[in-house]
Amino acid sequence: AQSVTQPDIHITVSEGASLELRCNYSYGATPYLFWYVQSPGQGLQLLLKYFSGDTLVQGIKGFEAEFKRSQSSFNLRKPSVHWSDAAEYFCAVAEADKLIFGTGTRLQVFP
Amino acid sequence: SAVISQKPSRDICQRGTSLTIQCQVDSQVTMMFWYRQQPGQSLTLIATANQGSEATYESGFVIDKFPISRPNLTFSTLTVSNMSPEDSSIYLCSVKGSVSYNEQFFGPGTRLTVL
Numbered sequence: 211a212q213s214v215t216q217p218d219i220h221i222t223v224s225e226g227a228s229l230e231l232r233c234n235y236s237y238g239a240t241p242y243l244f245w246y247v248q249s250p251g252q253g254l255q256l257l258l259k260y261f262s263g264d265t266l267v268q269g270i271k272g273f274e275a276e277f278k279r280s281q282s283s284f285n286l287r288k289p290s291v292h293w294s295d296a297a298e299y300f301c302a303v304a305e306a307d308k309l310i311f312g313t314g315t316r317l318q319v320f321p
Numbered sequence: 322s323a324v325i326s327q328k329p330s331r332d333i334c335q336r337g338t339s340l341t342i343q344c345q346v347d348s349q350v351t352m353m354f355w356y357r358q359q360p361g362q363s364l365t366l367i368a369t370a371n372q373g374s375e376a377t378y379e380s381g382f383v384i385d386k387f388p389i390s391r392p393n394l395t396f397s398t399l400t401v402s403n404m405s406p407e408d409s410s411i412y413l414c415s416v417k418g419s420v421s422y423n424e425q426f427f428g429p430g431t432r433l434t435v436l
Contacts, residue, residue, distance in 0.1 A: 242423050252429060253428050253429040255427075256425075300364070308369070
């Protein structure tokens with residue numbers, strides 16, 4: 211079975227600083243990978259996805275992620291964090307029709 | 322992407338009762354999913370609901386506890402039966418996107434508290 215690991219439970223950054231959230235997956239073939247964001251009291255919003263092709267994918271809200279097969283990673287990045295980015299971030303991998311989620315990383319942003 | 326609504330958005334229920342959660346999509350979709358998010362935890366898939374067939378439950382979830390209906394291509398319900406405080410969670414429904422790469426779009430969730 212596939213699995214997703216998000217090593218960082220909680221990250222704190224200052225507004226304007228850069229951000230990188232880590233995600234590692236286990237899967238034999240080329241995975242379908244996703245990043246979702248969950249703001250307090252909200253459902254999940256799809257930030258970006260990787261299926262194939264260019265390993266650097268752009269998403270909404272200024273986020274990007276890079277797929278590195280050699281490291282089994284799909285890290286999420288943003289060059290300058292805004293206070294409104296404070297939320298829970300989930301990495302996910304598709305397994306057949308299902309999504310397997312990581313445990314999430316809670317992002318706190320200080321002014 | 323599909324627009325998904327859920328009712329109720331939140332509820333507080335007594336132990337031993339049941340709650341039915343509704344999920345409405347603004348377009349016809351083949352597959353709908355129900356997830357549970359326990360406090361401070363990630364999402365766990367409860368079951369997959371296809372129109373015209375029985376729902377497929379994941380390991381650890383049973384139909385008697387979480388009966389699901391899927392009467393048409395835009396609607397589904399999840400019932401949480403004989404509730405206990407351990408059922409306190411956020412319940413989310415989702416649908417597969419139109420692109421065939423397994424992306425899913427989520428409803429806003431139903432926050433359930435069982436006393």
